[in-house]
Amino acid sequence: MTFALPGRGARTRAALALAGAVVLAGALGLAAVAGCSSSSSGAAASGPSSSAASSSTNSLSGTVTVFAAASLTGTFTQLGKDFEAAHPGVTVKFNFGGSDTLAASIVSGAPADVFAAASTATMGTVTKAGAATGTPTVFVKNQLEIAVPPGDPKAIKTLADLTKPGVKVALCAPTVPCGAAAVKVEAAGKIKINPVTLETDVKSALTKVELGEVDAALVYQTDVKAAGGKVEGMEFAEAAKAINNYPIAVLKDAPNAAAAQAFIAFVLSAHGRGVLSAAGFQNP
Missing domain, CATH: 3.40.190.10 (Periplasmic binding protein-like II)
Structure with missing residues (x-):
């Protein structure tokens, strides 16, 4: 059996085809690398952004002091632990007692961030003295x-x-x-x-x-x-x-106003309401 050798023109065309394939493969390789680089840089870009969000979430620090009615002892102690877990940089300190005694202490200048009273009348003692900021929020009822x-x-x-x-x-x-x-x-x-x-x-x-x-x-x-x-x-x-409404408010001279506002938001959250409802408190 005999074989015919390809002519010079055929060999030239084959060589050109091979060169084209090499160039194409190289281009595809560069595109793949570029794609990986783009994906990697995108992940890097999203990383700091996510970290920033996380940092923002955990930007609270220091101690938040809460004056609260004695009837809130169990629920607020639990919510304090949960709040600390959600904000590792924060420590929650409580002062539980009769609402009238707590209100008198606040009006007299006792350092505190949050006041949660067992009645709107008692909270009124604090608001009338100008010792609270904004309008107190009623968060539960009790009887x-x-x-x-x-x-x-x-x-x-x-x-x-x-x-x-x-x-x-x-x-x-x-x-x-x-x-x-x-x-x-x-x-x-x-x-x-x-x-x-x-x-x-x-x-x-x-x-x-x-x-x-x-x-x-x-x-x-x-x-x-x-x-x-x-x-x-x-x-x-x-x-x-004789159903009592329980109001909560940030105090005017709160040493840690940011953490105080965050704690109140936590009490008003679905989790906070769940803890309070489980203890027998009624929704406002």
Whole structure:
């Protein structure tokens, strides 16, 4: 068998075709490299941008001091921990107590960033003194319930039962929101309770029941729920006449106003409302 060798013209055309293929491959290689470079630079560009956003989210720092009603102790302690987790540079410090006492401290110049009161009247003490910024926001509601020892030994079922002879009752002082609410329910029920003790905040009133020092106390529904099996709660119709709105505000001379505003936003967020609702607080 014999083979015909390609002519000079054919060899030239083959060589040109091969050269063209090499050039094309080189061009495609450069394009691929350029594409990778572009993608890489794009990722690099988005990196700092993402970091900046993250930095912005975590730009808060320092301590935020929150003065809050005693009835918020459990929920705000939890929200404080959650807020610190979301903002690693921030520490939340709380001062829980009777709203009237806290308000007096704020008006007197006590350094604080946020005030959460158990009534709009108490918050009014702070706003009238010009110690808060903007308009306070009502974030939850709460109402009274009768707390009695487990088993209800004195058979207390209604508000009127608190007036029975031999029944020892603890109330909050009238200047405290839970005490002011007690005055309202007395008026609604047309009764007069004669307490054996007037407490400075709702937690103290509840403790009297837990220790067996009194037979009953008027406290918030949320406090009864937080106490678990230590007490039993009795709802009563007159409580609907004395529902307390809880307002929250940034204080005028807040040392850490940015963190204060962020904390309030956190309380008002879906997460914050979930924690508060789980504790028995009502939506405003």
